[in-house]
Amino acid sequence: MTRVLLATFSLLPDGEPGGDLLVAALAERGVEARWVVWDDPDVDWAAADLVVLRSTWDYQRRYAEFSAWTRRVEGVTRLLHGSDVVAWNAGKAYLLELAADHDGVPVVPTALLDDRRLVPGLAAALDRWGTVVVKPRIGAGGVGVVVASSTDDPRLEGLVAGPWVVQPLVASVRTVGESSMWVLAGEVVGQVDKRPAGGEVRVHELYGGSSAAVPVDPTRAEVARAAVVAAARRLGAPPAYARVDLVLLEGQEGLGGGWAVSELELIEPGLYLDLAPGLAAPFADLVVSVLVVPGLGEA
Structure with a gap:
């Protein structure tokens, strides 16, 4: 049976919330998957057919160590996403590159x-x-x-x-909130809308924010796809998966209008499986396609 390791971090050894759904979805497709902590010295990475970055949610404070680990892992097996993607996407300077794309991806000024x-x-x-x-x-x-x-x-x-x-x-963050769009293999497969608590600009639950899975809005989906296409031009190949966070710029002088990219997450975007369990199946399908096609998703 094909073996996949889903990389997480020490405070979530069993993976992201709802992560059992992803393991089950992969099992239905003939793939044996389990959650492992990325800095566990006892993990045999070479024994896996594929390692998938999932809830490695301490990478930002251990970036040098994490980056070195990605290079070691891809030296012995396939890593999704690999060290080049991690290096490009870890620092938010990539937003300036997206804004400079010749197709004019709308991005929050940075x-x-x-x-x-x-x-x-x-x-x-x-x-x-x-x-x-x-x-x-x-x-x-x-x-x-x-x-x-x-x-x-x-x-x-x-x-x-x-x-x-x-x-x-962006004033609308406090009223409209932001939308997270999941793009798998170039297709938008899910949307979660997030709102902050009163007075906050951060939509995370940690700061009182709330999130809800909603039907995909075609207008926002178009912006999300454009952002992923622009990223592919920078990386030299399409990323296998992405979460694109969007905010509404309407009503602020000098900022243009419409939905704009506030973040493009290619490293370890949570799937919000506790809110959107339906995302487990398409992500499992994506993993299977990466396993079958050499080089797919290895931007």
């Missing part, structure tokens, strides 16, 4: 900040956009996100280690 130019860079962003959001360049889960209205805003004391990206505060 600038880069580092310690050396923190004050002048922040001042320029504030002058351009007004209230801004500062995020760690390599980050996840809303950790280290700071909203600021001036260079002496006391909230900036909450900055985690840089470098960072800075973006305008």
